[in-house]
Amino acid sequence: MGWSTWSFVRRSPTAAKVMAQADAMKNSGLAAHGYTYVNLDDFFQKCDSNGFVVDGFGRWTVDTAKFPNGIKAVADHVHSLGLKFGLYVTPGIPENAVTKNTPIQGTSFHAKDIADTSKTERNFNCKHMFFIDYSKPGAQEYVNSFANLYASWGVDYLKIDGVGAADIPDVQAWRKALAQTGRPINYALSNNLPIANAQTWVDNANSWRTQGDVECYCSGQPNGVGYPLTRWSSIATRFNSVASWQQFAGPGHWNDYDSLEIGSGDQEIQDITGMNKNDIKRTQITLWSMAAGPLILGTDLTQLTSATPAAGVSTDKTILFNDRIIAVDQDGKAAKRIVNSGGGQVYSKKESDGSFVVALFNTNTSGSMTVSVNWSQVGFSGSGQVTDLWSGNSGGTVANTYSATLRPGETRLIRVVPGSGGGGGSTVEAEAGSIAGAAKVASCSACSGGQKVGFIGNGAANFVTLNVTPSAAGSRTLTIVYTLNGSRSFFVSVNGGTAVEVPLTGTSFATPSTKTITVNLTAGSNSVKFFNNTAFAPDLDKISVN
Incomplete structure (x- = not known):
């Protein structure tokens, strides 16, 4: 989770701009919700007519007009905020290194010893990058020296761009190079990597871009700089990608669906007749979260701290700060597509606590539609207790089939806890309830869903109310799951x-x-209030009714 320069800052990054975005990540509250990485993408380097200007060992140099104190000063500022810093590279060795035949640090070899000058690598800035012949001695050592330079600057995340099947040797070399630095560095591959080589990406990297850029480059300005940053069609193409690549996701190795364009307000999304921009934003982060993909923002984060933000920024905050959605992304599980019919799509994944997270989408650009899913498709039968994860509201107990009527581009994201059948058993997360006063959601790694509600009690205003819906009235066993050090009481x-x-x-x-x-309990919906008017109560994880 974090932010990248590419979407908004694009081709004109500076130290001041990157540090301002890092400050905004911290001061807006994003960091408190888990957003951590501040990534400097391309165009920080110095170029001449022959490509990248290189240092004494043939590595890229920094454009000091943009970064007068170098990259390390920026990384140090990012680290001072408790955040992490990312940087960018592409495969190959610069033409200028070969022309000057620069030495390879720590060896007796030189650039000409390892360069394959018959082929040039993809590069989107200075260009003029030759392939490296990894059969030659000194090749791995050259990449090692590049990685060591980045590590000395304090890099925590590396994006290697322009990667394809022909660059597998580079991908492997950079993996080895990062490992030998001794510094933990997240390793990300980009972009539009072939699925035929998926297992290679899994074996070597932490994440890999499954498609081209999500940016639309549709502003009408040179190089597509400026707003809008993306459009519906650029997001909608990710649905099939999420379905196809799902099998390759797992802890430490994730499918990357590119930047989230949320945080600058309505200007970030291209207008499209008949579609609501907030629906599009919620759909994008819902799809990314169901896929457990990286949440890397591409917008202008200073809008989140501005005294005069652009229209729609306040809604963007509620989207980005919704911890229930973030928990879906961070659960370490990639959802499967279980319905794909007429523009209606449904994705589902099972959580470690036995609940299921289900996302329903209307991917059409016009006309509302009812999207339905059977619980048997999700993975259980009978009834389930439903919670809407966007609103936090209980949807009650739903038997057999769940349906939602959705506007074009709209989503519905729910958590469903399978019930026990005719007795109407159900489980309700505390964070899904109505939370009043000073009571608030807190992280809890051992708790169901990774969250609990704390600061209940010590006043009549501080309470949480949960709704349970058994299928029949009667005396029931209520199991309260809580955390506490010492002795306290719920009322x-x-x-x-x-x-x-x-x-x-x-x-x-x-x-x-x-x-x-x-x-x-009565038949239908029942409210269960947890409070303590005179003293603090325990923290509440969840309740179960049997």
Whole structure:
């Protein structure tokens, strides 16, 4: 999770611009929600008529007009904010290095010893990059010296661009080079990598771009600089990519669907008649999150801290700061497409706690449509307790089939907890409830869904109310999952009735404990309020009704 210069800053990065974006990531609250990397893409280098200007060992040099104190000064600023810094490279060796026959650091070899001057690599800036012949001694050492230079600057993330099947030796060499630096560096490949070589990307990198750029280059300005940054068609092509590449995603190795164009307001999306821009934004981050793909923003983050932000920025904040959506992305699981019919698509993945996350999309550009999915397609049968992850509202207990009527480009993202059948069993996450006063959602790695609700109690205004919907009335067992170090009490009220005190003990706010009580529920929706008017209550993870 983080930000890259390419979409908005594009071809004119400077130290001041990158540091301003890093400051905005920190000060806007993005960092507190997990956004970490500040990545400097292309066009930081110095060029002449023969390509990249090189240092004494044949490596790229920095354009000091843009970065007067070098790259390390920028990385140091980023690190001072508690963030991480990323940089960019492409395969090959510069023509200027070969022309000057620069030595390869730490060896007796030179640039001409390893260059294959019969072929030129793809490069999008200075160009003039020759292939490297990795059968020659000194080739790996050259890449090692490049990686060591970047590590000395404090690089935490490396994007190697212009990569294709012909560059597999470069991909492997850079993997080895990064490893020998001794510095943890996230390794990302770009772009439009062939799926035929997917296992190679998995074996060598942390992420890989599955398609070309999400940017539309449709501003009408030179090189497509400026707004809008993207359009619906550029996002919509990712649906098939998510479905095709799903099998290759896994911990430490992710399919990358390119930048999220959210954070600059409505100007970031090209107008399209009949479609709502906020629907498009929510669909983009929902699809990326269902795929567990990197969430790398491409927008102007200073809009998030501006006293006079562009139209739509306040909505962008609610989208980017929704921790329920972020948790879906960070769960380490890539969803499968289970419905693809007439523009209606559904993706599903099973969470470690046994719940399922399901996303429904209307990918058409006109006309609302009802998108439906059977629970049997998702992976269970019977009924399930539904929570809308965008709003946090309970959808009640839904039997057999779930449907949503969606505008063109709209999405519905739900978490469903399978029930126990006719008895109406259900589980409800605390963070999905109605949270009042000072009570708030907090991270909890051991908790269901990775979150809990804390700061309940110590005043009548601070409480959480959860809705459960059994299929029949009766006496039920309510299991309360909580965290606590010491002794505290919940007061529990069902449907506004007389509250019952539930004294609890625990040994850690990081380790969930359970307590069961008996409650009487009516048919249909029941509200269960957790509070303590005079003292702090435990933190609440979830409740289950059997």
